[in-house]
Amino acid sequence: MSGTVDKASNIFGNQIDGRTYKKACASKQRFAKRFGDDANATYHLRAEGLPVIGERLGVRNLVMAADEAALDLATDAREHACDTRTPRTVEGAAGTPVVVGNIRMGFGHYRISMAMASAAHAMGYTPYWFDLASFEQTTGSKVIASQNELYSLGSRLSQRSSLFNRLYWEPLNSEGFRKLTYNSGDQKNAELCVPLFADLPADVPFIGTHVWPAQAAVHAGLTHVVNAIPDNWPMALHLAEGSLHTVQTPSAYLGYHQLRGMDPKRQLNPMPMESLRYVGHYVDHELVTNIEQDCARRKKRLLGGGPVRWLISVGGAGAQQDLFAAIIERLLPYVRTDQAALFINVGDHKDVWDGLCKSVPELAEHAVCHFDDFALTAQLANDALDGDASGIHAFCDDDIFSAVYSSNLLMRCCDVLVTKPSEFSFYPVPKLMIHRVGGHEAWGAIRAAEVGDGTYEIDDTNEVLAMIDSLQLDRELIAFMCDNIVTAKAAGIYDGAYEVVRLAVGD
Numbered sequence: 273m274s275g276t277v278d279k280a281s282n283i284f285g286n287q288i289d290g291r292t293y294k295k296a297c298a299s300k301q302r303f304a305k306r307f308g309d310d311a312n313a314t315y316h317l318r319a320e321g322l323p324v325i326g327e328r329l330g331v332r333n334l335v336m337a338a339d340e341a342a343l344d345l346a347t348d349a350r351e352h353a354c355d356t357r358t359p360r361t362v363e364g365a366a367g368t369p370v371v372v373g374n375i376r377m378g379f380g381h382y383r384i385s386m387a388m389a390s391a392a393h394a395m396g397y398t399p400y401w402f403d404l405a406s407f408e409q410t411t412g413s414k415v416i417a418s419q420n421e422l423y424s425l426g427s428r429l430s431q432r433s434s435l436f437n438r439l440y441w442e443p444l445n446s447e448g449f450r451k452l453t454y455n456s457g458d459q460k461n462a463e464l465c466v467p468l469f470a471d472l473p474a475d476v477p478f479i480g481t482h483v484w485p486a487q488a489a490v491h492a493g494l495t496h497v498v499n500a501i502p503d504n505w506p507m508a509l510h511l512a513e514g515s516l517h518t519v520q521t522p523s524a525y526l527g528y529h530q531l532r533g534m535d536p537k538r539q540l541n542p543m544p545m546e547s548l549r550y551v552g553h554y555v556d557h558e559l560v561t562n563i564e565q566d567c568a569r570r571k572k573r574l575l576g577g578g579p580v581r582w583l584i585s586v587g588g589a590g591a592q593q594d595l596f597a598a599i600i601e602r603l604l605p606y607v608r609t610d611q612a613a614l615f616i617n618v619g620d621h622k623d624v625w626d627g628l629c630k631s632v633p634e635l636a637e638h639a640v641c642h643f644d645d646f647a648l649t650a651q652l653a654n655d656a657l658d659g660d661a662s663g664i665h666a667f668c669d670d671d672i673f674s675a676v677y678s679s680n681l682l683m684r685c686c687d688v689l690v691t692k693p694s695e696f697s698f699y700p701v702p703k704l705m706i707h708r709v710g711g712h713e714a715w716g717a718i719r720a721a722e723v724g725d726g727t728y729e730i731d732d733t734n735e736v737l738a739m740i741d742s743l744q745l746d747r748e749l750i751a752f753m754c755d756n757i758v759t760a761k762a763a764g765i766y767d768g769a770y771e772v773v774r775l776a777v778g779d
Contacts, residue, residue, distance in 0.1 A: 279490075279513050280459040283452055284531070285541040292453045300460040307414040310467055315410065317343045317471045319352075322401060324646055324673040325386060329393045334371070334402045336409070343471040345369050349398040370397045370477045370776060373485030375405040377420050379619060380695040382676050384481040384500060387554045391769035394557035397477075397777065404465055404485050412465030416484065449509035449712065452534040458509065462487035469494065477776035483510045490514035498776045500554060501528070502695055504715035508534045517543070518551045518772050520698055521719050525550040549775060552768035553698035556680055560769075563700050563761045566684050567754035569657060570702070574687060574747040580606070581661055583615045583686035585679045585696065586624050592692065593624065595706060595733060597631035599690060602737045604634060606744055610662055615682050617667040619675040625668055639664040646674040653681035661685065687750055688743060693717035693729055700725060700766050702753035704739060707731040723765065724756030 280296045281288050288296075304311075318337040325331045332352055337343065349369035370392040374385040389399035405420065407413040429436050448454065462484050469492035472478070478497045480486025486499035490512055497515035504520065506527030511517070519525050526532075528548055531540045559566075574580065582603060584596060606612035616639070618624040629636040642649050642665060649667055667682070669675045683689060683701045690704045691697075697705070697716030703726030705717040720726030730736045743749050760766060 279487075280456040283455055283459075283508075283511060284513055284543050284547070286452060286531070286535070288453060288456045292456050296457040296460040299457050300463060303415045303461060303464060304411060307411045307418075310411045311464075313410075313467050314340075315407070315467050315470055316340060317468075319343065319345075319348045319400065322673060323671055324677050325389060325401075328677075329386070329389050329399065331372075331389045331393070331399045331401050334400055336407055345371075345400070345471070345473060345476060349400075352398055353396075368397050368477070368777060369400055370479065370773060371400045371402050371472060372479050372481060373402045373404065373489060374481045375403060375416050375420070375484060376672065377482065378694070379676050380502060381482045382672065383679075383695050384502060384554050386677060386680070387556045387769040388479050388481060388500065388772060390556040390558060392773045394561075395770065395773055397773065402485065404468065404488065407468060410465075410468060412462075412468060412488070415461060415464055447533075447711075450505075450507040450533055452508045452511075452531065452540065455508040455511045458483065459487055459491075463491050466492045477773075477778070479772055479776050480512065480515065483512050486512035486515045496776055496778065498772055500772050502554075503712050504697070504719045505712045506532050506534070507712060513547070515547075516775055517548045518768070518775065519548070520551065520553045520768055522550055523715070523719075549771070551771035551775075552764055553700075553766045554695070554768045554772065555699055555766045556769065559680065559683065559700060560761065560766050562684060563766070564758055566657075567758050569685075570687050570754050571751045574750055578660075579610055579613045579662060580744055580747070580750070581613045581615065581656075581685065581687040582690060583617070583679070583682050583688070583701075584690045585682075586616070586618045586621065592706070592709065593627050593631065595736070596690075597628060598733050599706075599736065599740065600628065600632050600635065602740050604632075607662075607664060611744060613661045614664045615667065615686060616664070617675075617679050617682060620668065620670055620672050622668050622670075625666060635664065635666070639666045641666045641668070643668045644670055644674075646671070646678065649674075649678050650681055653678075653685050656685035693720070697726065698766075698768075700757045700761065702750050702757070703727065704736070704743065705729045706736055723760050725753050725760060 281293045316337040317334045319332040319334055322331050322333045350367035353367040372385045372388045374381050376382055392399040405413050405416040465488035474493050475495050478489050478494050480499045486497055489497045499512040499515040499517045501510045501517055501519050504524050506524055519528055529543050603612055603614055607614055667678050688704055689701045693705050693708045693713040693716035697720045703720055705720060705727050708714050717729035721728040730739060
C-alpha cells in the first residue's frame with residue numbers, strides 16, 4: 273500500500289507546494305545528520321515477555337536482537353497463543369500476531385495501545401508491543417525522543433505561563449498541527465524509522481496508536497496497517513495515507529473525511545471513504561465487559577451513603593500541579609469525615625508526588641503510599657470492588673506499564689475520575705473534566721459531556737471546586753453518569769478497540 277507517490281508531496285490527491293516539500297525533505301536530512309543515517313542498516317528483532325500487561329494480556333514485546341537471526345513472528349505467535357476467547361473470536365484467530373506500533377508521548381498513546389492489546393488478547397490473537405521510541409541506538413528512535421522532549425516541555429510551560437499557552441501552545445495544538453503541510457514533514461521524518469520494520473511480514477496485522485508508527489509501517493511496505501487516531505479534533509498531524517484510519521466519534525469521522533480546516537486557502541479533495549472508519553471509543557476489554565456490574569456497584573455505594581471514591585490520574589508531562597493541589601485540598605475535609613476516599617496515581621513520576629506533598633503537606637502525613645508494588649495495587653483495586661475504601665492512597669511505579677495500567681484497575685473501583693480531556697475522555701467511568709493541556713483536547717470533553725459519562729470541560733478552578741461539592745452532596749449526578757455509561761455500552765460506543773483489531777486482521 274506504500275505506492276509510488278511520495279506521500280509528503282501529495283496527500284490524498286492534494287498537492288503540497290514545492291517550498292513545503294523541500295522543507296520536509298530538509299527536516300529529514302537534518303535529523304539524519306544529527307543522529308546518524310542508518311537507512312542502510314539491518315536491524316533484527318526478537319520477542320520477549322512484558323511486565324504486567326504481558327502477564328495479564330499475553331502481550332509480547334519486540335526488542336532489538338543481539339544476533340543476526342530474523343524473527344519468525346508467526347511461529348512465535350503460535351507458541352504464545354492465548355487461550356482467552358470472547359463471542360467476537362473469529363475462526364483461526366489463535367496464533368495470529370497483531371502488532372501494536374506505538375510510542376510513549378505522555379501516557380495517552382500507551383493507554384490506547386493497551387486497549388488494542390487487551391482487545392486482541394480477548395479475541396484470541398497474540399498481541400505484540402512495538403515501541404518505536406525504545407530502540408535507542410537507531411536514528412528513528414532518537415528523532416522520536418527529541419520530539420517527545422519538546423512536547424513535554426511545551427505542556428509544562430503552557431501551565432506555568434498563560435501568555436505562552438495563549439499565544440503559542442494552544443494555537444499550535446489546535447491549528448498548527450491541523451495543517452496539511454504539517455503532515456508533509458512528519459511523512460518524511462517517519463521514513464527514518466523504516467529500518468526497524470525489516471523482520472515484520474508485509475501482511476502482518478499492524479495497529480498504529482500514534483501516527484508515526486502508522487506512517488513508518490506504510491513506508492516499510494506493510495499492507496494491513498490501521499491508524500488508530502486519538503482525540504476528537506481532526507488534524508492533518510494524524511494522517512498516514514496508505515493506512516486505514518479509524519476515529520472514535522461521528523464528528524471526527526465527518527471532519528477527517530472533509531479534511532476540515534486543514535488548508536483554509538483552498539478546497540481540499542476529501543479523504544476516500546475506503547480510508548476511514550468510525551469505530552467507537554478505544555477501551556480495554558476488561559473495562560468494557562464489566563461496565564454493568566461496575567456501574568451497579570457505584571450506585572449501590574453512592575446512594576447507600578458510602579464515601580465517594582475519587583481517582584486523580586496525573587499525566588506523563590506532570591502539568592497542572594497547582595490545580596491538582598487545589599482539588600486535593602478541597603477533598604480533604606470530605607476525606608477526614610469519611611465522606612470521600614482519594615486515590616492519586618502519579619504514574620512513574622515520583623517528583624510529581626513530591627511536588628504535591630510540598631503543596632499539600634497533609635498528603636505526606638496521611639496518605640498510604642503504594643509505590644513500586646503493582647501486586648499490592650492490583651489487590652487493593654480488586655478488594656475495593658466489593659469491599660470498603662477510605663482515606664488517601666497514592667500510587668507510583670518506576671515501571672511504565674505498571675504506572676499506566678494501575679489507573680485501569682483503579683477506574684473500575686472508583687466513582688469519579690478527575691482528568692483533563694485526554695484519552696481518558698473516552699473511557700466508561702464518571703469523569704470530572706478539568707482544563708485541557710493543548711487545544712486539541714477540547715473536543716474530548718465535548719464528547720464526554722454529550723455521551724453523558726463526564727462533565728463538560730471546566731477551566732476555572734473555583735468552578736472545578738464547586739463541581740466537586742455538587743458531586744459530593746448530590747450523589748444522583750454520579751448515578752446519572754453511570755446510567756449513561758450503561759446506555760452507551762448497549763449502543764456499542766465503547767467497542768472501538770475490538771473493531772480496530774477486526775479491521776487489522778481483515779475480519
